[in-house]
Amino acid sequence: MTTLPPVVSLTDCADPNALARQSTRIATLFGSTPTVLPLTGPDPEGAAALTLLDLLRSTDLIGGPTLPVTVLVNIAPRDGHWPNGVPFCFFRYGEHLVISTLNRRVLAPLATYLGLTEVQVTDVREVLETAAGDWAELSAAEVEEMVRTQFRSLWYVPLLARWLADGRPVPARPAPVHPEAAADEVRVAVVDNFGNCKLDRPAAELPGREGAKSLFVRNRLDGRDVEVRCYDRLPDVPLGEPGITVGSSGIGFAELVVRGGSAAEVFGLNQGDRVFHLTS
Template sequence: MYPITYLTDCSDGNARARLSTRIGALFGQSPTIVAADGPDPEAFAALTLLDCLRSTESLGEDGHPTITLLNIAPRDGAWPNGVPFCYFWYGQHLVASTFNARALELVRRELDVQKVFVTDIREVLASASWTNLEPAEVDRIADTQFRSLWYLPLLAKWIADDRPVPSTPTVVPLTPDEPPTVRVIDNFGNCKLNCHPTAIGFTLGASIPVTHRTADGTTKQTNVTCYPHLTAVPRNAPGLIPGSSGTGYLELVIRGASAATHFNLQPGDAPLRRSVD
């Protein structure tokens, strides 16, 4: 059996119950469901997907294959009934996802996932001769509002089972350059960004200006010192360090307190400038 992690913006209690039950019925085990919520769910999903795949490295052995599902699907009208779903392999690890360039940008950049396999729901369901789905069920699944419940788990199961699922190899689109952006705020209040320390001119002992909001809503700049790791930051002082996410991505921290609260930051905020804008 594959360990399954599901990152999704459909994460209320009702959605979690249905997702857990359907995936359990398909795979014989329920997934770990992670809410991609907050003001910038795509940013959270992109860094978390990268971290999930990187966590399968350096095991000291071959390890077991995993499945990661990702659903971030804005209904922007660009696609009939929403953006399509795709899949790709990272070594022996399967990812089935909405075809969302921003959610896939960090695995493209850091893990060289340049191409994914995009599927058409109705085409896949119509060709699935290995199932006992009736035509009315095919129509219901293809037309449903909750495609990440009815279709995405089927896609993952059929790819994992090596079924001949029709798909189109598609290059992951480039996304517009962003300034260093807060992608995840952890439970300690550390702000994980989407860039390497070198992108902002990180040098041990140097001070880097951090732009943030004050309690009265005005914008302020505070110089923050660069340190090699968290324990080198003086207690209750802010610091910039190479963090644990991505491939050593930058983190804004306060040792013993919440940097997010202190600087009034949330995912999607851009508190730093690249050193070569």
């Protein structure tokens, strides 16, 4: 029997019922329980973008060959319109397989920092009808049910992942992925369990960081601009003081921290909130 890779799933469809169904379906297809990471905050696209970048980065610096992992990403774009939801695409990063909604904001950091240039976009009906005519035991009625459902992340994506892991000739069309132009605003991508605010930009790209050694952060609790000093590492920040450091995420992405406390609580910040405006 073919040894299948472990599955990690990032999804904004994350209530207990949805997680139970998705976990069971993936386990049935892959023979092991997946790791399902719910992204339920106010800006799931921003969290997914940083988390996917971090997930793939975590497979580097190994010092030798790696074992393959399959990653599923279900984060619907918050703009635009599709007849029955955004298409799903796939690509490989080394030996690792990623299947994702075609979400430009989620994929753009991979183009910027990992060199991703294109993805393979699938059409649900085309894939299912091809599979049913070749390798899958699916009736016409079952194909039609999966084509019409809005719950494609449950019914279609796990099948697509299994077929790609098996090396099936899944039909797809290439689409380019471009780095996004650097936004004028730097925002909180993820708030970790310590209250550190992981930002969506490398520390080296923050305004004036190299020369000024400090930046102004708006405190959302009282509306004041607070001068916050830049440090290389969290241990360099004085106890009880705020600081901007080179964090653990991305390619040297910045973090707003309070040593021994919660930057999110001190500054009233949440996922998706603006921290700096680069032209202000």
